[in-house]
């Protein structure tokens with residue numbers, strides 16, 4: 001008896017018997033942007049803000065993290081064990097995620113992470129589990145996510161973002177793209193901030 | 208309150224009717240029509256705005272169509288590569304020829320885990336195969352975690368839109384539903400408050416979940432990366448927190464390269480929710496030690512897709528990335544809503560895909576006729592599917608099938624009767640007699656039961672006049 005796998009592949013081949021060989025894909029669309037560094041950062045800030053996230057451009061990201069946490073009233077905050085010392089504000093109870101269970105994460109007021117790269121045109125940050133980012137649950141379960149973005153990690157277009165992330169995918173690392181806080185348009189197609197993911201997103205651009 | 212007290216099956220099992228029949232009912236529901244008109248109008252405006260700001264939109268559409276065509280033309284090789292990549296990354300790949308096989312695989316996997324409930328993130332593929340019913344039948348409780356799916360599940364209804372399954376309900380109706388079914392009599396109709404109620408209701412389910420089930424928007428064959436695009440964070444919850452993740456995906460969702468996401472992640476969010484990017488996109492590759500589920504299963508589903516693939520004229524329908532832009536612009540959908548389509552695939556894409564996927568018999572067979580061929584769907588489709596042409600093609604197939612049916616046989620008899628003048632006049636006189644019990648005010652108002660009635664009810668038929676032109680001519684007083 002043929003297995004479902006063999007049967008499906010045989011059906012696919014039979015369906016394609018009369019089909020000429022594959023069409024070539026021409027990538028004539030924009031593969032990179034044209035803005036200068038300052039222009040890219042400016043666009044990123046504008047686009048993240050459009051999602052109702054808080055955006056801060058700071059040359060002292062540690063201080064910016066401290067004031068973001070204070071403004072949100074966050075006292076117990078989760079971080080990855082390898083988060084840069086300079087991003088750990090004093091006076092806040094920082095809990096290193098050494099495999100906290102989901103309920104522990106749910107009890108936190110927020111999380112502070114870095115990100116792998118970011119895209120200006122779409123106001124997107126990308127997390128791939130690299131240094132300072134922690135595992136995915138850390139920036140998902142708590143209701144506040146403070147994310148520090150290095151200015152030089154911001155690219156202008158989606159193709160540049162995907163190119164920057166491809167090595168992580170090849171290594172089998174999970175990736176999350178975040179564009180604004182959790183939202184839904186399920187009620188009358190009106191975007192409402194905040195369902196299951198963090199309802200508050202603070203993006204700190206470190207220049 | 209527990210989900211097991213719900214009985215979604217009851218409302219769902221109403222006997223499916225043909226599109227014209229179901230549409231007649233839907234047209235009479237003014238609230239549904241008003242809700243849909245309101246929602247689709249705002250989404251169309253948003254989409255147009257974010258599409259206009261992309262200078263190379265047409266080039267992206269062409270590339271998106273080409274990547275999909277390339278995939279379909281070598282689908283066997285792409286699927287084999289995808290399978291190998293996922294296995295290399297620690298995942299398991301299953302193949303299902305049809306809905307029953309897919310459901311059996313998923314139920315078996317959930318049982319093997321000993322789980323009595325699963326959290327689910329919205330997936331058209333699992334709607335299509337009616338996975339929830341299969342799970343319930345096996346004593347497993349599926350918990351829909353998308354706000355709209357939750358609304359639909361609580362109401363015991365079926366989804367009515369690809370992207371916004373509860374588009375037919377307005378905020379007041381949702382408030383009333385939540386008040387009753389979530390035991391929250393305090394709720395107002397403020398969408399923020401309604402979303403918060405769903406957050407509280409589902410959080411506990413996420414935290415305790417051991418098995419999750421998702422669909423997939425894309426699967427990159429070269430890296431084995433699965434992509435799920437969403438807004439609320441329930442997709443992230445489902446793909447991150449449980450021990451075991453099961454993804455059910457139609458075979459046409461594969462794409463050759465991770466790189467191809469650079470095209471689709473521009474086309475999809477702008478076309479579907481009218482955003483530059485949706486809030487969350489999850490990309491995972493097999494399993495990752497220390498981050499997320501320790502087991503990942505991909506179920507590759509055929510269920511009619513190879514049948515679509517075999518028809519070169521209908522094949523481009525498999526490019527569809529389920530953005531729902533075509534639905535939002537469709538004048539027929541805007542009037543009837545999604546339920547009249549009787550399949551998870553509503554609107555123009557549903558009209559071409561459902562008859563091909565779900566078979567050409569029964570309710571969905573009438574779908575290719577649910578269009579005025581205005582072409583608005585083709586204009587917005589991000590992967591350039593020429594929906595009107597495929598509709599015409601599908602109509603052709605349906606008509607060819609009908610030729611051998613009652614209409615075809617009757618037309619043959621009429622053809623003989625009308626071949627001579629005497630025969631034609633005899634037929635008219637006979638028709639006048641026969642129509643007497645059926646006609647009213649110059650129109651055929653009643654149809655006999657059976658196939659003739661089914662044929663007639665979808666048409667506006669004038670009754671035969673009391674006197675034909677020929678009879679009047681003959682009976683004039685003036686000499687000819």
Ligand code: SF4
Pocket residue numbers: 478526527528529530531532533534556584587588589590591592
């Ligand atoms: S047919 Fe095109 S417009 Fe319609 S849902 Fe599919 S991709 Fe979107």
